[in-house]
Amino acid sequence: MRQKRAKAYRKLMHLYSMSFGFRQPYQVLVDSEMCKVATAHKLDLVKQLGSVLQGEVKPMITQCCIHELYLQGKEQQPAVDLAKLFERRKCNHREPIPGDDCLIGVVGDKNKHRYVIATQSQPLRVKLRSIPATPLIHINRSVMVLEPPSDATLKAKEATEEKALHAPPSDIALVGTSNPEDHQPKKQKGPKGPNPLSVKRKKPLSDEPTPKQKSKGKEVSTVSGMKTAAGAKRKRSEPADESGEDNIRIQHIVETDAGESDAVKKRRKRRRKAKTEGDRSDEVTLV
Incomplete structure (x- = not known):
């Protein structure tokens, strides 16, 4: 990856981290089409995801998406083997549904679990752009690309900044901070006493002879x-x-x-x- 593109991706993930609370390892939901394209181009999917997101990743796949790969027969056996390496995400669907509908149901209206979606489905990406704070990844000619933030994401960012700016002093909270230990007040360092080894010993007050x-x-x-x-x-x-x-x-x-x-x-x-x-x-x- 070129340095200019890596710098742009690092800034983009910094935006998601500071404004919406994304933390490493990033949870990446992968669909069945992404697995097929990665095996076709012989890409190391986990390594590529880590270089694009500039951090540690935890790839995940839903039960419905992996069921789609099983239905396509032995031709997609390499993609099935790749999908088995990922963590299984429970989607709570009793009967398998299409992968796109399953991912939309898992993400929800606000993406409260902070998922990064890696998909090759164009209709799914169009629907997910309307959900704020949802990073999207796809493969373009054997190159993995992280899409820029959507309009819904930018509006949500401005809204959170405006709310924090006009909040009363008692309710001010740092945006996107989930760990309170990161912002504990530092201890003030006061003047230190003299070195006990360089101070003269005190004379005894009594008139008794010293040892x-x-x-x-x-x-x-x-x-x-x-x-x-x-x-x-x-x-x-x-x-x-x-x-x-x-x-x-x-x-x-x-x-x-x-x-x-x-x-x-x-x-x-x-x-x-x-x-x-x-x-x-x-x-x-x-x-």
Whole structure:
């Protein structure tokens, strides 16, 4: 198929889809004459229908049309074999009737089931042109042709557009939409928060030491040659007395934890004893 013709057929099927709700796979009703012509020209009917309608197709045939092929004898056996591959459409006719009358009864006045009619019968095509939203296909010299929209189809399209244009806001509906999920409102995207990996961690509000500080162990500080444990509080000595003594008394209040070992206590006791003995020796020398 040429590109120009394929583009025209694509626009035409887009019209039927948007204005009348046609959806893929398109339901194609085939009559007995179309089967005979396709076998005579050795055409792949399903493939040709898909290329003309520009989408997936589901060929169907009524019981009355296939009964016409049975009546024509063994000469039309290839056409019968082709018709058996299609889906059987129930027409609810107890006794077989001519194929043209059967297709008109199946399509109805408005083609509410959205059938595409593939027929070689000229009288049938003339009758179906008066029914709006009815695409027609026929074979012309081994070339499958999709007919342009009829006047009834164009009038029905204008009527639906005019009705949608002047409808009240509460009753406005998109024309030819059968799936409500296609027109759901999109979610509005708001401002996003910062990347949690690039944000600094918050400082703890309590004065308790962090796990990192606890892992460091006890801090050691020296004051006049004496070491104090972590968590010890230090008080400044009182000002010097009026007698002019230069002794600076430093009182260390050590808050020992309950879990300290006995060895640490003994070591601290020895340091205090050594300091007191040093102070006494200084007083003796001064005297």
